Amino acid sequence: MDPPRPFLSACDPALGWAFGCSRAGASHIRSSRPCEDAFAVWSGSSGAIPCIAIAIADGHGDPRHDQSRTGSALAVQAAVDELIGFHRMHMHTIPRHILRSEFRADFPRRVTRRWRDYVQVDVGQREISLPPAGNTGNNGYTRYGSTLIAALIVGDTILIGQIGDGDVVLVRPDGTVECPIPCDTQLMGMETQSLSSRDAHLLWRTATLDRGAGGFLIAATDGVSDSFDGSEGPEFLKFVKSLVARVNEFGIESVAWSMKGWLDRYSELASGDDMTLVFVSINPVEGECGPKPGPEGTAGDEVLSTEGW
Amino acid sequence: MVICQNEWYGNGGHTIEDTVPIPDGQVVRKKLHFFWIADCSDSMRGKKIATLNQAIREAIPEVQKAVAAYPEVEIFMRAIRFSDDAEWHVGPDPVPVAEFSWPELETSGLTATGKALRLLADELSIERMPRRGLPPVCILVSDGFCTDPSEEYDNAIAELAKIPWGVKAVRLAIAIGDESDYNEPELLKFVNQDQIGLLKAHSPEELVSYIKWASVSASVASSRGRSRGTGSIDDISNVALESPPPMITSNTELF
Numbered sequence: 030m031d032p033p034r035p036f037l038s039a040c041d042p043a044l045g046w047a048f049g050c051s052r053a054g055a056s057h058i059r060s061s062r063p064c065e066d067a068f069a070v071w072s073g074s075s076g077a078i079p080c081i082a083i084a085i086a087d088g089h090g091d092p093r094h095d096q097s098r099t100g101s102a103l104a105v106q107a108a109v110d111e112l113i114g115f116h117r118m119h120m121h122t123i124p125r126h127i128l129r130s131e132f133r134a135d136f137p138r139r140v141t142r143r144w145r146d147y148v149q150v151d152v153g154q155r156e157i158s159l160p161p162a163g164n165t166g167n168n169g170y171t172r173y174g175s176t177l178i179a180a181l182i183v184g185d186t187i188l189i190g191q192i193g194d195g196d197v198v199l200v201r202p203d204g205t206v207e208c209p210i211p212c213d214t215q216l217m218g219m220e221t222q223s224l225s226s227r228d229a230h231l232l233w234r235t236a237t238l239d240r241g242a243g244g245f246l247i248a249a250t251d252g253v254s255d256s257f258d259g260s261e262g263p264e265f266l267k268f269v270k271s272l273v274a275r276v277n278e279f280g281i282e283s284v285a286w287s288m289k290g291w292l293d294r295y296s297e298l299a300s301g302d303d304m305t306l307v308f309v310s311i312n313p314v315e316g317e318c319g320p321k322p323g324p325e326g327t328a329g330d331e332v333l334s335t336e337g338w
Numbered sequence: 339m340v341i342c343q344n345e346w347y348g349n350g351g352h353t354i355e356d357t358v359p360i361p362d363g364q365v366v367r368k369k370l371h372f373f374w375i376a377d378c379s380d381s382m383r384g385k386k387i388a389t390l391n392q393a394i395r396e397a398i399p400e401v402q403k404a405v406a407a408y409p410e411v412e413i414f415m416r417a418i419r420f421s422d423d424a425e426w427h428v429g430p431d432p433v434p435v436a437e438f439s440w441p442e443l444e445t446s447g448l449t450a451t452g453k454a455l456r457l458l459a460d461e462l463s464i465e466r467m468p469r470r471g472l473p474p475v476c477i478l479v480s481d482g483f484c485t486d487p488s489e490e491y492d493n494a495i496a497e498l499a500k501i502p503w504g505v506k507a508v509r510l511a512i513a514i515g516d517e518s519d520y521n522e523p524e525l526l527k528f529v530n531q532d533q534i535g536l537l538k539a540h541s542p543e544e545l546v547s548y549i550k551w552a553s554v555s556a557s558v559a560s561s562r563g564r565s566r567g568t569g570s571i572d573d574i575s576n577v578a579l580e581s582p583p584p585m586i587t588s589n590t591e592l593f
Contacts, residue, residue: 056410090564174567194470194565217502218473223567251470251565256365259470268363279358287358299365301410 038285039072041079044182045243047072048281049083049307050288054252056301057090065090065098065175066250066305069105075117080183082116083307084108087195087250089174089223090302099151100144100173104224107144108179108190111136116183125186129237132181132188137233140179140190144224148173174225178248185314187238187246192229193221194251196260197236200273201244202313209236212260221251243313245273252302256295272308281310367412370405370472370560371432372553373458374417377480377514379449386481386514386593387445389542393549394440402435404554408561411472416461420454422447430461451478452486455494455528462503472563473577474507475556478528479549481514481593483521495527505530508556508577512537512548515593531579541591547583555579 040046053064065088072081086104088097115136119128148170152159159169176193189197191210199207213222213234222232247269257265276284285308292304376390398415405411414432417440418424427441458476461467467474484491498504509530513520517538526536537552539545559577 056408059407087565089566091566092564094566171567193567214469217469218471218506219563219565221565221567225567255368255470257363258366259468264363264366268361271361271363275358275361283358287360291360294360295365296410299367299410301368301408 037068037070039070039081041072041074041081043079043312044072044081045309045311046281047081047083047307047309048285048288049085049305050285050292051305052289052292052296052303054301054303055293055296057303062090063098064303065101066252066303067098067101067105068305068307069109070307070309071109071113073113075113076121078116078120078184080112080116080181081309082109082112082179082181083246083248083309084112084177084179085195085248085250085305085307086178087176087193087221087252087303087305089176089221091219093171094174094225096151096157096172097174100148100170100175100224103147103151103173104144104175104177107140107147108177111140111143112179112181115139116181120183125184129186129188132190132237133235136179136188136190136235137192138230140177141192141224141230141233144177145170170225172225174223176221176250177224180246180248180309182240182246182309182311185240187240187311189236189238190233191235192233193223194260196247196249196251196254196265198247198266198269199238199244200247200269202242204270206266206270207238208261209238210234240311240314243311245276246309246311247272248307248309250303250305252296252300252304253292253306255302256299256304276308276310281308284308367410368472368561369432369468370411370413370557371467371474372401372413372415372435372557373461373474373476374415374427375454375458375476375478376417376419376427376443377421377449377451377482378419378443378445379421379447379482379485380445381449381482381519382443382514383445385542386545387443389545390479390514390549391440391443393546394553396546397550397553398435398438398440400550401553401557404558405435405561408558411561413557418454418457419443420450421445422450424450424454424457426457448485449480449482450486451480451484451524452491452494454478455491455498459494459497459501459504462498462507463501464503467503469502473560474503475553475560476507476509477549477552477556478509478511478525479514480511480525481520484524491524492527498528508560508579510534510537510552510556512539512545512552514539514545516540534579534582537582539593540585541593543591544585545593547585551582555582
């Protein structure tokens with residue numbers, strides 16, 4: 030068996046690069062439960078227009094979601110497939126502002142449907158039984174329940190979608206921190222919105238940002254922010270800014286290598302939860318100032334890096 | 339689509355992870371807030387209050403021991419006492435369980451259960467309790483009828499049913515003494531664990547057992563909390579507790 034990979038990465042010389050790292054939580058290890066997080070990073074192009082797509086998912090740990098490890102893996106697969114499809118379908122046919130509105134209008138519905146299609150395939154292949162949809166709010170996909178955060182960097186635009194908990198933060202080159210999708214104030218305790226929720230396509234929150242001067246996009250499952258003081262808390266934002274500072278000082282490769290140990294440490298000392306973090310260095314749009322390009326590595330062909338299944 | 343996995347093994351395969359200092363940011367464990375709500379009215383005088391004081395003191399290390407299996411969780415305890423009025427016995431600032439000690443409760447006055455629950459509800463409000471976290475544990479111990487106006491008690495219960503953490507908290511009640519001495523329907527309004535119901539301690543032995551069982555079980559169940567999707571009708575319930583141990587009442591040791 031191959032040794033576990035410390036991180037996975039994807040790169041496009043024009044847009045930037047991304048790496049991700051996922052670790053089983055300390056509490057999962059103690060109870061012999063697998064990591065229920067998953068992530069994917071992808072770079073490629075369509076008609077000479079490059080894009081970077083990323084996705085992270087956090088399968089719910091509650092026993093009623095006993096297939097959530099598979100659910101999260103299918104979620105990141107569905108997200109990247111849908112983002113690629115979206116890119117190919119829309120980049121050459123519609124103006125940019127319509128691209129953004131189309132993303133807001135279509136992506137949640139399409140990715141939710143795709144995830145459910147993938148779940149149905151898995152159900153058939155593994156002969157999993159799904160409880161019938163009923164009046165208890167169960168929509169039949171509960172066993173596979175997962176959150177999902179997806180982002181597409183293309184042209185002068187950053188498109189982000191999120192269902193459930195987790196964090197997305199963009200740090201601009203001047204140090205400005207943007208939280209494009211504020212935390213959901215309706216959620217309490219350990220609850221989260223889910224791909225398995227009834228009317229899940231209505232529970233998505235989306236954001237469209239200008240790529241502009243570029244910056245660093247960080248997406249993480251809630252195990253990371255819960256190890257500090259929760260989403261948008263001062264200590265979590267301090268961590269995010271410090272992470273960017275480490276990249277600037279030591280380089281992306283060193284930080285990517287260190288991430289595994291850091292996430293393990295946070296999980297042991299704090300939340301105990303699975304930990305997944307995807308880091309994207311986004312180059313500025315040509316003519317704007319921004320972060321330095323990443324190291325040479327993986328430019329060129331389509332690359333899909335996935336972890337979690 | 340070409341699918342492959344791509345990775346960097348930087349520095350020719352040398353491990354470089356230790357060369358980068360860990361990022362800033364203070365890490366914290368998950369907080370579990372635990373509330374005792376203890377009756378110290380005059381009817382609790384004698385064996386009841388002595389047993390209550392002793393039982394809670396004995397329960398604390400057992401809670402610590404049980405939750406040690408969840409090192410990501412840190413328990414903070416507080417206590418509300420009530421007689422003519424309700425006030426903090428330990429609090430309002432939460433105390434880490436490792437530093438928590440139970441001051442001797444003295445008895446006097448009436449049974450202001452409604453005021454105690456109102457004080458609890460204020461503390462469980464979203465302004466004072468972070469939205470994300472483990473369900474709080476609230477254990478009410480009483481031996482009598484609430485002497486507050488009935489609407490005050492019902493309003494406090496309604497407030498708990500209205501605020502998110504009031505709903506999500508693990509709320510248990512232990513009734514002390516003969517069943518004719520306390521108002522069972524009233525105390526049951528506080529309990530939100532239907533499968534448990536009201537814990538009835540007829541004897542000092544049972545009171546000790548129930549205090550230990552309730553505090554340990556609720557703490558462990560809350561600590562075990564895992565993420566779950568919204569949307570089910572049973573989402574209003576919180577963590578599930580196992581049944582309490584069977585009690586064998588000694589006729590010679592009744593309150």
